[in-house]
Amino acid sequence: MEKFILGISGASGINLGLRFLKNLPNNLQVYVVFSQNAQQVLLKEMHQNTIQEVKQTLNLTNNITFLDNADIGANIASGSFGADKMAIIPTSMNTLAKIACGIANCLLSRAASVMIKESRPLLLAPRELPLSSIALENMLKLSRCNTIIAPPILGYYADIKNLEQMEDFLIGKWFDCLKIPHSLYRRWQ
Numbered sequence: 001m002e003k004f005i006l007g008i009s010g011a012s013g014i015n016l017g018l019r020f021l022k023n024l025p026n027n028l029q030v031y032v033v034f035s036q037n038a039q040q041v042l043l044k045e046m047h048q049n050t051i052q053e054v055k056q057t058l059n060l061t062n063n064i065t066f067l068d069n070a071d072i073g074a075n076i077a078s079g080s081f082g083a084d085k086m087a088i089i090p091t092s093m094n095t096l097a098k099i100a101c102g103i104a105n106c107l108l109s110r111a112a113s114v115m116i117k118e119s120r121p122l123l124l125a126p127r128e129l130p131l132s133s134i135a136l137e138n139m140l141k142l143s144r145c146n147t148i149i150a151p152p153i154l155g156y157y158a159d160i161k162n163l164e165q166m167e168d169f170l171i172g173k174w175f176d177c178l179k180i181p182h183s184l185y186r187r188w189q
Ligand SMILES: Cc1cc2nc3c(=O)[nH]c(=O)nc-3n(C[C@H](O)[C@H](O)[C@H](O)COP(=O)(O)O)c2cc1C
Pocket: 008, 009, 010, 011, 012, 013, 035, 036, 037, 038, 040, 041, 044, 045, 091, 092, 093, 094, 095, 096, 127, 128
């Protein structure tokens, strides 16, 4: 079974990460890690206090493991575990900067560093507005390491009627980047 890591960091748009998780196909073994600060955004934006509450709300399948960001010895911290793909949705500027500098002081940034060193697909969805030169430089640096930089940028060409459809469009675009089959948005014909 393919091993997929989903990181959720403390940028706005936690719901995008949660809906991405909910839409992942069942044939993946999924590992989820929230940054400490993502839990604060979770409270602000989703009015959910704990990851336990998230699990109940999403009604998830069995092949999803939630890992503790402080557990630097967890399986996904090692290249030998062999994770196949990783995404961080949303990616805060802090997490982006840490990954760009090779800082691996928590499970989330360590797992991302491992994906880069092992040359495996890593998708980042940086969320900030406007973007500073520092953030843009970090993105360019990571793009040159073959990281997929895919911010949540709106698209209006897929006959979108509401926010949920816009979120499906974004999640579908991220699935496209990671070669995960889906029918989340109507493709241009
Ligand atoms: C409600 C809320 C929304 C936030 N939105 C963003 C954001 O969109 N982008 C960002 O880079 N930081 C945002 N932040 C700030 C980050 O949470 C903060 O920089 C934090 O240190 C990121 O930590 P992490 O990268 O470990 O998750 C937000 C914070 C809060 C409380």
